[in-house]
Amino acid sequence: xxxxxxxxxxxxxxxxxxxxxxxxxxxxxxxxxxxxxxxxxxxxxxxxxxxxxxxxxxxxxxxxxxxxxxxxxxxxxxxxxxxxxxxxxxxxxxxxxxxxxxxxxxxxxxxxxxxxxxxxxxxxxxxxxxxxxxxxxxxxxxxxxxxxxxxxxxxxxxxxxxxxxxx
Amino acid sequence: xxxxxxxxxxxxxxxxxxxxxxxxxxxxxxxxxxxxxxxxxxxxxxxxxxxxxxxxxxxxxxxxxxxxxxxxxxxxxxxxxxxxxxxxxxxxxxxxxxxxx
Amino acid sequence: xxxxxxxxxxxxxxxxxxxxxxxxxxxxxxxxxxxxxxxxxxxxxxxxxxxxxxxxxxxxxxxxxxxxxxxxxxxxxxxxxxxxxxxxxxxxxxxxxxxxxxxxxxxxxxxxxxxxxxxxxxxxxxxxxxxxxxxxxxxxxxxxxxxxxxxxxxxxxxxxxxxxxxxxxxxxxxxxxxxxxxxxxxxxxxxxxxxxxxxxxxxxxxxxxxxxxxxxxxxxxxxxxxxxxxxxxxxxxxxxxxxxxxxxxxxxxxxxxxxxxxxxxxxxxxxxxxxxxxxxxxxxxxxxxxxxxxxxxxxxxxxxxxxxxxxxxxxxxxxxxxxxxxxxxxxxxxxxxxxxxxxxxxxxxxxxxxxxxxxxxxxxxxxxxxxxxxxxxxxxxxxxxxxxxxxxxxxxxxxxxxxxxxxxxxxxxxxxxxxxxxxxxxxxxxxxxxxxxxxxxxxxxxxxxxxxxxxxxxxxxxxxxxxxxxxxxxxxxxxxxxxxxxxxxxxxxxxxxxxxxxxxxxxxxxxxxxxxxxxxxxxxxxxxxxxxxxxxxxxxxxxxxxxxxxxxxxxxxxxxxxxxxxxxxxxxxxxxxxxxxxxxxxxxxxxxxxxx
Numbered sequence: 135x136x137x138x139x140x141x142x143x144x145x146x147x148x149x150x151x152x153x154x155x156x157x158x159x160x161x162x163x164x165x166x167x168x169x170x171x172x173x174x175x176x177x178x179x180x181x182x183x184x185x186x187x188x189x190x191x192x193x194x195x196x197x198x199x200x201x202x203x204x205x206x207x208x209x210x211x212x213x214x215x216x217x218x219x220x221x222x223x224x225x226x227x228x229x230x231x232x233x234x235x236x237x238x239x240x241x242x243x244x245x246x247x248x249x250x251x252x253x254x255x256x257x258x259x260x261x262x263x264x265x266x267x268x269x270x271x272x273x274x275x276x277x278x279x280x281x282x283x284x285x286x287x288x289x290x291x292x293x294x295x296x297x298x299x300x301x
Numbered sequence: 302x303x304x305x306x307x308x309x310x311x312x313x314x315x316x317x318x319x320x321x322x323x324x325x326x327x328x329x330x331x332x333x334x335x336x337x338x339x340x341x342x343x344x345x346x347x348x349x350x351x352x353x354x355x356x357x358x359x360x361x362x363x364x365x366x367x368x369x370x371x372x373x374x375x376x377x378x379x380x381x382x383x384x385x386x387x388x389x390x391x392x393x394x395x396x397x398x399x400x401x402x
Numbered sequence: 403x404x405x406x407x408x409x410x411x412x413x414x415x416x417x418x419x420x421x422x423x424x425x426x427x428x429x430x431x432x433x434x435x436x437x438x439x440x441x442x443x444x445x446x447x448x449x450x451x452x453x454x455x456x457x458x459x460x461x462x463x464x465x466x467x468x469x470x471x472x473x474x475x476x477x478x479x480x481x482x483x484x485x486x487x488x489x490x491x492x493x494x495x496x497x498x499x500x501x502x503x504x505x506x507x508x509x510x511x512x513x514x515x516x517x518x519x520x521x522x523x524x525x526x527x528x529x530x531x532x533x534x535x536x537x538x539x540x541x542x543x544x545x546x547x548x549x550x551x552x553x554x555x556x557x558x559x560x561x562x563x564x565x566x567x568x569x570x571x572x573x574x575x576x577x578x579x580x581x582x583x584x585x586x587x588x589x590x591x592x593x594x595x596x597x598x599x600x601x602x603x604x605x606x607x608x609x610x611x612x613x614x615x616x617x618x619x620x621x622x623x624x625x626x627x628x629x630x631x632x633x634x635x636x637x638x639x640x641x642x643x644x645x646x647x648x649x650x651x652x653x654x655x656x657x658x659x660x661x662x663x664x665x666x667x668x669x670x671x672x673x674x675x676x677x678x679x680x681x682x683x684x685x686x687x688x689x690x691x692x693x694x695x696x697x698x699x700x701x702x703x704x705x706x707x708x709x710x711x712x713x714x715x716x717x718x719x720x721x722x723x724x725x726x727x728x729x730x731x732x733x734x735x736x737x738x739x740x741x742x743x744x745x746x747x748x749x750x751x752x753x754x755x756x757x758x759x760x761x762x763x764x765x766x767x768x769x770x771x772x773x774x775x776x777x778x779x780x781x782x783x784x785x786x787x788x789x790x791x792x793x794x795x796x797x798x799x800x801x802x803x804x805x806x807x808x809x810x811x812x813x814x815x816x817x818x819x820x821x822x823x824x825x826x827x828x829x830x831x832x833x834x835x836x837x838x839x840x841x842x843x844x845x846x847x848x849x850x851x852x853x854x855x856x857x858x859x860x861x862x863x864x865x866x867x868x869x870x871x872x873x874x875x876x877x878x879x880x881x882x883x884x885x886x887x888x889x890x891x892x893x894x895x896x897x898x899x900x901x902x903x904x905x906x907x908x909x910x911x912x913x914x915x916x917x918x919x920x921x922x923x924x925x926x927x928x929x930x931x932x933x934x935x936x937x938x939x940x941x942x943x944x945x946x947x948x949x950x951x952x953x954x955x956x957x958x959x960x961x962x963x964x965x966x967x968x969x970x971x972x973x974x975x976x977x978x979x980x981x982x983x984x985x986x987x988x989x990x991x992x993x994x995x996x997x998x
Contacts, residue, residue: 196690198686198687198690200687201746201747201750203747203750203947209736209738209740209744209747209748210743210744210747211746211747219690221697245994245997245998246994246997247694247997247998248997248998250998259998261694261997261998263693263694263695263696263697264695264997265695265696266693266695266696266697266698269697271692271697273998283743283746284676284743287676287679287680287683294683294686294687294690295686295687295689295690303457304457305456305457305458305461306455306456306457306458307455307457308455309455310453310454310455311454311455311456312455313455314450314451314453314454314455317446317450317451318451320662321443321446323658323661323662324439324442324443324657324658324661325439325440325443326661327439327657327658327660327661328436328439328440328657330657330661331432331435331436331439331653331657332432332433332436334432335429335432335433336425336428336429337429338422338425339421339422339423339424339425339426339428339429339494339497340421340426340429341419341421341497341563341567343567343571344493344567344570344571347571347574347575348429348490348574350578351486351574351577351578354578354579355433355436355483358479358580358583359436359439359440361580362440362443362475362476362479365472366443369451369468369472372465373454373455373456373465376456376461376465377455377456380456380458380461401666402662402666
């Protein structure tokens with residue numbers, strides 16, 4: 135019991151001490167830009183495979199830096215990841231099975247409505263929509279990079295939902 | 302002697318005109334960004350001309366605001382220069398009438 | 403006997419139509435925001451600008467005299483651009499409708515053309531059997547009649563498109579030059595003025611709704627553009643109109659303040675701009691998100707936008723979905739450290755909740771986050787140790803819930819959800835003001851407020867008070883529990899395992915622990931597979947995460963699927979030891995909440 139009390143005290147102290155942060159190093163912004171380049175390159179590769187496999191082309195492709203859900207003691211984000219999403223309208227009856235066969239190199243695994251992939255520290259999934267037949271969604275994202283919300287919103291490269299070219 | 306100008310008020314009202322200039326310039330920019338892409342061809346060309354016309358209207362209104370700001374400052378400076386002949390405070394106030402935005 | 407068979411004609415082609423009504427609506431929205439900048443300009447010229455600081459009679463008179471035509475022109479520009487914007491917005495709405503009809507026409511035409519071709523084949527060669535001939539004739543007549551109906555729909559569609567184009571064209575043509583604008587609009591009374599003057603003086607949302615319904619469409623549109631701060635934040639006005647007004651305010655702030663160089667912004671301008679940017683990111687985040695069942699993009703409704711409220715902490719509420727029409731509506735109230743800049747993480751929470759509700763079968767849902775009270779944040783954090791801010795917030799929340807009920811004339815299902823200190827706020831709203839909510843959810847609650855001795859006190863029936871508390875959530879352990887009583891701590895009697903220091907720092911003394919058995923609420927499973935082994939703060943912020951027990955259960959509550967809510971054992975507090983939580987021994991699960 136004593137250990138738990140001490141741990142609880144420590145955790146509560148953490149609440150008080152968290153927050154406040156210094157400036158952001160250029161390194162962080164470089165890291166954010168690199169992640170964007172890496173995610174975008176893989177998204178283009180996956181998009182090319184999906185376009186061929188599903189006999190269609192990507193629609194409604196957008197990019198964004200998204201706050202990461204792990205927020206700690208604050209509702210303000212402390213880290214961000216870059217992601218790309220796009221849709222493929224297809225008449226293929228089993229699009230995830232077909233994509234699975236073409237994307238073996240990225241260790242595909244199925245969950246209920248999606249096919250998950252990984253590529254180094256990047257992850258992606260293709261998803262089908264039970265009430266939206268004919269559409270396959272693609273999401274590609276990188277890992278969280280630590281950067282405070284305020285610094286992120288001040289950064290010129292910060293985007294939320296801007297169109298992106300996957301060609 | 303009393304001054305014929307309230308320098309602090311001139312400064313803030315002129316600054317407010319400068320802000321109007323910025324706001325109307327923002328409106329001009331906003332209007333310019335209106336796309337014609339969603340309209341039918343029948344309407345799109347007219348929308349393009351409308352956008353062009355209103356960008357110009359907003360820009361002219363912005364310029365008029367800037368002129369008001371400059372005019373107000375310049376009038377105040379003229380008055381203070383006259384006042385300065387008889388009142389040392391006017392000379393001091395002169396330096397405070399300047400564009401901040 | 404002679405049977406005459408007339409083969410159906412080939413239906414006329416459906417014309418090409420690639421207009422995008424939503425883009426046109428966006429164009430109208432932008433023009434309306436610009437019109438509001440002219441409106442503000444006119445108000446400035448007619449007001450503050452007059453106070454020149456010139457005391458020299460002649461110079462001052464000349465200055466004021468010069469203002470008159472400028473103000474008159476600004477007001478005329480505002481009215482002219484607003485009229486054009488409204489015409490474009492109306493045209494956008496019509497194009498959205500025309501696009502749906504066009505899609506139907508195209509599909510009808512394809513079907514009818516195929517059928518006509520099939521009938522032509524059946525008639526060549528003509529069947530010899532009379533019965534078959536009769537059937538062919540009947541089929542040809544039916545198909546011909548359907549083609550006539552199609553042709554008639556096509557003509558009506560073409561006429562409606564032309565009428566819509568003519569209307570918007572006339573509106574735009576009438577405001578192309580400054581001469582035209584001044585001739586038509588200079589000196590014309592703004593319809594917003596009379597409408598504003600007739601607004602009820604109190605804040606009774608039903609009276610506001612009645613007033614709003616009694617205005618003409620022109621007056622409502624005028625008020626949205628001219629007084630967006632009023633329309634956007636007055637309870638009783640329908641959410642779509644509030645959102646339109648708040649969009650004007652938000653987009654105007656972004657445009658105006660973004661145009662001022664950062665090093666020239668005043669502190670207030672910088673605060674307003676930061677809050678506007680945070681709201682904008684939250685809005686973008688919602689509109690980029692999709693329903694996991696349909697792949698449709700979500701619509702964001704900006705229900706409150708007041709960026710300078712509470713000394714610059716700001717007020718904002720934003721919904722995923724349509725608050726005016728959704729069958730199930732939820733309002734999520736955050737707690738600790740919440741201010742307007744936390745809008746994006748709160749947006750994520752309600753996006754997740756909407757997605758989970760949809761995944762669990764909900765088909766008509768709106769989930770709103772509500773940063774509508776002065777929550778303990780930043781320098782205010784000391785306020786968390788008392789109930790005052792929760793009680794004041796409860797009153798504001800009750801106003802919002804009353805407003806939602808007043809603006810709807812139908813029977814919809816409303817769930818109030820509070821997290822952390824927000825749960826104390828929700829509890830206060832319910833116990834102190836009795837707004838019309840159907841269900842209450844308290845998440846990671848530090849206490850249900852001193853006014854609630856049991857779930858029944860919240861006024862919705864104890865079976866509709868739901869509690870989600872992760873067993874290792876540090877804040878969830880802070881409620882007033884038996885002899886480990888924060889009230890006792892306040893009285894200087896420091897007893898119990900958590901002790902006074904921790905309790906005071908994390909804001910104890912906020913009432914009963916609603917997860918405890920004697921409170922009498924329904925506790926649902928809310929453990930996390932990444933649960934810590936000791937009380938911690940990370941487990942306090944996972945309730946809205948996808949694939950968690952809590953999100954799945956909240957989705958069921960929002961959907962009104964009470965039988966699907968997975969109940970959890972309640973906390974028990976024997977007199978001889980600290981509270982016992984049966985959930986801490988259970989292995990957490992990770993239910994799928996979005997299909998990915």
